[in-house]
Amino acid sequence: MNCLIHSTYFPNIAHFIAMLKAELVYFEVCDNYQKQSHRNRTEIYGANGKLALTVPVSYTQKNRQLYKDVKIANENQWQLLHLKSLQSAYSMSPFFEFYIDELMPLFEQQYDFILDFNLNCFEVLKDALQIDIKTSKTTVFEKEPEEMIDCRLLVNRNFQVNTFESYTQVFSEKHGFISNLSILDLLFNEGPNTELYLKKQIG
Numbered sequence: 040m041n042c043l044i045h046s047t048y049f050p051n052i053a054h055f056i057a058m059l060k061a062e063l064v065y066f067e068v069c070d071n072y073q074k075q076s077h078r079n080r081t082e083i084y085g086a087n088g089k090l091a092l093t094v095p096v097s098y099t100q101k102n103r104q105l106y107k108d109v110k111i112a113n114e115n116q117w118q119l120l121h122l123k124s125l126q127s128a129y130s131m132s133p134f135f136e137f138y139i140d141e142l143m144p145l146f147e148q149q150y151d152f153i154l155d156f157n158l159n160c161f162e163v164l165k166d167a168l169q170i171d172i173k174t175s176k177t178t179v180f181e182k183e184p185e186e187m188i189d190c191r192l193l194v195n196r197n198f199q200v201n202t203f204e205s206y207t208q209v210f211s212e213k214h215g216f217i218s219n220l221s222i223l224d225l226l227f228n229e230g231p232n233t234e235l236y237l238k239k240q241i242g
Contacts (some may be wrong), residue, residue: 040060040061040062040187040188041061041063041064041065041186041187041188042050042057042058042060042061042063042065042188042189042190043065043067043076043108043177043184043188043189043190043191043197044057044058044064044066044067044074044190044191044193045066045067045070045076045077045162045191045194046066046067046068046078046154046157046158046160047076047077047078047080047081047157047194048077048078048081048092048094048153048156048157048160049081049092049160049164049222049223050076050081050082050161050164050221050222051081051082051193051219051220051221051222051241052203052218052219052220052222052225052237053076053193053200053203054190054193054222055222055237056237056240056241057193057223058236059170059172059190059238059241060174060188061172061188061194061240062173063173064168064172064174064175065174065175065176065177066158066174066175066176066177067106067177067180067188067191068106068107068154068176068177069105069106069107069177069178069179069180070105070106070154070180071103071104071105071106072096072098072103072104072105073124074098074196074231075193075196076104076194076196077193077194077195077196077202078106078153078157078194079093079095079096079153079223080092080094080164080174080196081200081223082220082221083124083127083128083129083220083221083223083224084123084128084208084209084210084214084220084224085124085127085210086128086210086213087214088210088214088217089217089220090124090128092121092124092155094111094121094156094240095111095112095114095115095117096110096116096153097109097110097111098111098170102198103144105107106154107152107154108152109154110151110152110226111147111150111151111152111153111221113150113151113154114205116140118145118147119146121146122146125139125223126139128209129223129224129227129228131194131209131230132209132227133227133228133230134226134227134228134229134230135227137230138167138226138227138234140164141163141166141167142167142223144163145159145160145163147181158166161174164222164226166227167171167187167226168222168233168234169234170234184193189216190238200217200219202216202219203219203240204236204239204240205218205224206228206229206236207228208224208228209228210224223238225237
């Protein structure tokens with residue numbers, strides 16, 4: 040079955056599991072942008088627990104915009120700040136050095152639109168993970184799509200998903216296991232076992 044999903048900033052584990060289940064993944068690109076979602080936010084495991092990294096965007100609720108038209112606010116050095124946060128959180132993880140070079144272009148090249156950036160993040164991650172996920176993009180917005188599983192609710196920050204099987208995290212002895220973080224947390228800690236872990240969660 041195909042699935043319909045939003046592209047997000049370094050998708051969380053629930054997002055990747057939904058995509059791996061699907062025969063074809065349709066990225067929703069025809070919807071209105073909504074604040075307070077994972078579209079421009081990812082969550083990692085820092086020294087003090089869960090840490091949110093947010094891409095700043097130029098958007099006002101007053102003037103509704105399509106997701107694909109929302110621009111990144113590149114006035115501050117958010118890419119450098121996010122990179123430093125990742126280095127601080129994961130430099131001691133087993134596979135950080137193995138993957139960080141593949142991710143570096145995402146922090147060095149400036150992007151204009153959040154959707155373009157998120158789609159590029161996904162392509163880089165797909166290469167790093169060496170997994171085959173077939174994708175397409177929507178051409179119209181459908182409130183109730185037919186013949187595909189609607190996974191768009193996963194983009195909401197308050198959407199509850201089941202706790203996934205634990206794996207060793209850098210600060211787990213300090214704060215315990217934190218489930219459903221960014222795929223980067225799994226990648227840096229589990230490396231080549233990432234795909235196997237994701238498939239085990241599908242059952």
